[in-house]
Amino acid sequence: MTPELMEAGARVREAALLKAQAGPGTSGGRAASYGRVVQSGELDVAHGPILYLEEITVSFDGFKALNELSLLIDAGELRCIIGPNGAGKTTMMDVITGKTRPDAGKAFFGSTIDLLRMRENEIASVGIGRKFQKPTVFEHLSVFQNLELALKDDRGVRSSMFFRLSGEQLDRIGAMLALIHLKDSAQRTAGLLSHGQKQWLEIGMLLMQEPRLLLLDEPVAGMSDEETERTGELFVSLAGKHSLVVVEHDMAFIERIARKVTVLHEGCVLAEGPMTQVQNDPKVIEVYLGR
């Protein structure tokens, strides 16, 4: 054994000791890199998009409701989706929220959360809220109780048995009642509300969950002109902090709020871009707008 070898060995040992002293979890003296640790279950939108759909295919008895649909929604975006009946708009929402399992394809929430491995309630818990086409509220509970159930909190059985509304939570419900213009109806049974009010209540329930992504299926159906306008303003104000996907048939409404529009046709994307560009797209005119 030569002295050089022994010295080299000593150096390696010293380096190893130093590294060990630096302790686990640190970078051991190396410079910070851009690599990040993947936190499972935590939303990661560092790459931009909040929702990735890749070549999603859903078929019902041979009929392809979605045909290799790919779609990216950026964080903070307000995206409108239009398309004729049967284009696959609702099926797409079913896939994102776990109601329907696709035959093929990938669906990710942020870059880390695989939606296809989760159940409906888990998807809701990671921050995707959905409004149904037909307003769905808890008809026998009061408006207040509807919002209280939607309040972001522990969803476990035991914690719900011993749940007590805190002052801060009461304030949040109060603020939401004001926002959705149902303050005077707080104690009314939700089943007695008008159609438009139910739509608002459902939107309010969605917001109580503090979702990162909101899927809104025909949110202004059955609303008066004034209610529609207020809804549009609300959605525009929510964009940025939340990401919104709005499916609507009301073209005037879409024109008012849309920044980027996606046209679905026969289960895949036909066109995408600003409203004016989409409106002038000959393919779109042919299948949808021109009719």
Place this chain on the structure above:
Amino acid sequence: MSAVASDTLTPTLSREREREPIAVPAPSLSRWRERAGVRAGVLLALIAVLLLAPLLNLVVPATSALHLSDYAIALIGKIMCYAICALAMDLIWGYTGILSLGHGVFFALGGYAMGMYLMRQIGRDGNYKSDLPDFMVFLDWKALPWHWSLSDSFGATLALIVLVPGLLAFVFGYFAFRSRIKGVYFSIITQAMTYATMLLFFRNETGFGGNNGFTDFKRILAIPIATPSTRMTLFVITGLTLIGFFLFARWLVGSKFGRVLQAIRDAESRVMFTGYDPLRYKLTIWVISAVMCGIAGALYVPQVGIINPSEMSPAASIEIAIWAAVGGRGTLIGPILGAFFVNGAKSMFTQLIPEFWLYFLGALFIAVTLFLPRGIVGLLRGKPREERA
């Protein structure tokens, strides 16, 4: 507008300004007060029965007009057990919207657990003067089967009364709710469950006394079972259990848990997309409901003196649902009133004109379905809640 909208999501508005308009948090106080009258009334009546019945039965001489006969005590005791079942049925059907037509099986399992203990308490006083229960001697069995090994211990019996119905409900409910079996399909498989269990208990080989079941009990905790004081003790315990379960159920449905149950009844998919796992909620209330029925069965057997597989017949389970429907679903008082009303009428009819009882029951059920969708309680309360709100 837009500025207000984004602000309100993270409320920065002052508490004083915001809280005032919604000073009455859910559930609304006015509704509570209205119902409190009926609730307190029934509760007081139950307590009165519990205090008065022993006095009138044991202290007042038999010649007096105020004397309450042993028959009446036995009848009220029995109906109180049924009332517990009806209350349990209401939690799962009235509040959660899941109609079980198999609750009789949980009632019977609790009853059988108690019955096995009571059979062992007979000791050598049976017809055959054997250590084994009479039916085992009759079948020429030489030793107790394995599943009777805990039947000598009263503590173990109490545990089994809760665990056996609870475990069956848990396993059955887990698979049924996980497979998202709903509505009439769920009701049908609960019927199948109780029917299959009944066939199992009918067989002599399973060691539950076949179609005769268990009877001829002599004592409980070494105390003779047929004396007036033992009967009265069982009667009072049953009444206290009923009151206890009523208060428990009231707490349960008044909590957020109870509101999630009602939300599941109204719109299960919305509950799911709000982030709640309906499976856990349904399973919890299903098991609670089954355990309540099991305890009712265990209280029923020593008072009535017999348990046999007919308690598991599909008709017995359907009757539980009828009590709840007649009394008023979705209220806690309703099922108790319903159990007393239907069973009171039953005992009256079967004494006076027995052949008409089933016609009456059928007519009653049709009348309630057609004219009283909210049961007796709906009749007492007048206008439906929706119209008042």
